[in-house]
Amino acid sequence: MWRALDDGSDPIASVPWEGPAMSCGLVDTITEFDAGFFRVSPGEAQRMDPRQRLLLEVTWEALEHAGISAQSLEEERVGVYVGASGNGYAAHLYRSDVEADGYDVTGSLASVIAGRVSYFLGLRGPAMTIDTACSSSLVAVHVAMKALRARECAVALAGGVAAVPRMSRETESWLALSHFSKHGRCRPFDASADGIVSSDGCGMVVLKRLSTAKQDGDRILAVIRGSAINHDGRTQGLTVPSGLAQEDLIRRALEEARVRPKEVGYVECHGTGTVLGDPIEVQALGSVLSEGREADRPVIVGSVKSNLGHTDAAAGVAGLIKVVLSLQHGRIPKNLHFEAPNPHIAWDELPVKVASEAVPWVRNGVARIAGVSSFGISGTNAHVVVEEAPAAAETALSAAKRSCELLVLSAKSG
Template sequence: MSWQRDALVTIEKLRAKLQQVEYEQKEPIAVVGMGCRYPRGVSDPGTFWRLIDEGIDAVTEVPSERWDVDALYDPDPNALGKMTTRSGGFLTGIDRFDSGFFGISPREAVSMDPQQRLLLETSWETLEHAGIAAERLVGSSTGVFVGLSYQEYGTLAGGLERLDGYVGTGTTASVASGRISYVLGLQGPSMTVDTACSSSLVTVHLACQSLRQGECSLAMAGGVTLMLTPGPFVEFSRLRGLAADGRCKPFSANADGTTWSEGCGMVVLERLSDARRNGHSVLAVIRGSAVNQDGRSNGLSAPNGPSQEAVIRSALAQAGVKPSAVGYVECHGTGTVLGDPIEVQALGSVLSEGREADRPVIIGSVKSNLGHTQAAAGVASLIKVVLSLQHGRIPKNLHFEAPNPHIAWDELPVKVASEA
């Protein structure tokens, strides 16, 4: 009967629509462009690859133009107002900015947090790397997702008489992403995220979700960190969390803490089907991502192993990837006494499922090169992995002389990339 045929057609249409919705929710996201500024002269993906491929240590003594390290250094972690290391990772030229290029007056530029300036420059370079002309994005639904934690520039502004009408917008976190959207004329979602060390990876996760849900057609995601005062070093010295020699030594027996560094990284993301249709170069594919929280652990800043296992399982499930298929993991890997063993244990517990004993997961951390770039750390790891895929080579993990005895290496299917 005709009504039965009509009903069957309707059911088939609904089934097809549901399948399409399910596909869109899981559609892979393409990385089509990357831009970055990191210590030791890293100014683009090419110089970034050269640094990690040649095993260069980007950490140096605190530059004299930042602050007087001789006056601030004290190896005693109980010394008030002092820092227990003389080293970190620092960008040069953060006082330089071509304001006219972005249509910003010199007066306004002076009141802008250098982090906002760096984000503008890096975002523009990221679009160039993707082969996308910025003027073609005006009025588009392109989204901007930025990770940012420090807001120190406002503390340097001086008294109330220093407020000139630009300090507010120049130092407000929300404007860090909003200014990119404004300057480029983008009308998609625009937000600044602060989840501490995970900030720039959370922005990538949010951007992928936004793309799959159709909120934006293109997305830029990443993060930035500049340290304009010695406060982060002094504060973490009290917690006994800084490496004395200023080097992150992930997974190593002589790991004694992290070191703070600066940087900025951005990626351009697009639905894989759109990237292919638009003729954009697909540098890598993000199949899945997940976010959770540690909940209650043995301290506010202490990691939680079961929560780490849960988020890994969730990301694998979202991606439709079996644990045994993972060949490499770019780790958080801060080189802290507590964090590394918990992270490796969580990875080993999840990725051992169905894995052959003779095929361990290779692990590494770009923090062994750069130090911990904080809100820009996650995107640095992502860019490293994309570059490794492009070059077919996993760079050597630095400062790994002897394995951390608190990690059950014999029981876990993991191996540090002690050589390229």
């Protein structure tokens, strides 16, 4: 993912459907699945929601990246918290022209998306699928953190998954929504912003209490200092965001994190590139983060949606992963498709600057801190505060960089 962000590559393409054409970001291999590896019969695999398949694969990759053996987690109190929105695959399975199958229920239930991971890995901790629409995965991270602090689990797997509808009838309904871009690109903060493009997406992170991670000798990539969730309440419309609610959200997350507003150097915004949403979000950010901030040190903002499109329930964790990668590499990637600032945003009055080019993320003698926002069409909002990894962990990461690497391949069978 970092290579795509750093290079500024654009994976969005115009895809011909039955009738209409739409710009979106698709995982070409979404129908491919190593059923045998995950101990799923071919018949059952065919009836599984693609999100279940994607999540199993990405969760396995997350554990490998964390250096954790899946076998070591069996029968342990490991929690699984997954953001997933909607249930379009059920409509596909229950069409009149599709013959019913015994696996249809487990293949389409949203609750099984998280349950499937716990079942495959043999985990004994909480397992839940969370649906707050676009904010689902960041809400899942928030809930996972609370569970870790309450010692409901020792390890938490948190994230989200989304798949663009592939069935023509559902796609037509999808395209009819007014918040989709006519230009075919998500342009956060830009004057020409006219909505989102939809994309497949899946992301999972492995979470532990910091003290436990240090004790276990884990490779620590970043520290989540605090988080908060809330709801917009009654606004001018169900899907209309509330600037006051967003301000309250960010303040509460900072208070829990024990971070002063001026210490935040970057915010990964929800940044959908909508005429209504962007000005409200930037104004709320500026109002909160201006406190104590020097005029020559504006907070940098960006949105991964300018790169990947809107990955729906996986959008929040995509932003979180982008922030962690940016901290590791010491660079904030360019926010794509930003050419002329949105005239409805008071740029001259707010201490906010868009990453119109890649920005070096320097320490200036203090730890680098970022915020990540994710707002749901349901009205549920989430914000997390992220700090770079402790110095000792970073030193270990630097020492691990070598001129040569051993490439290890593994498989369950020959």
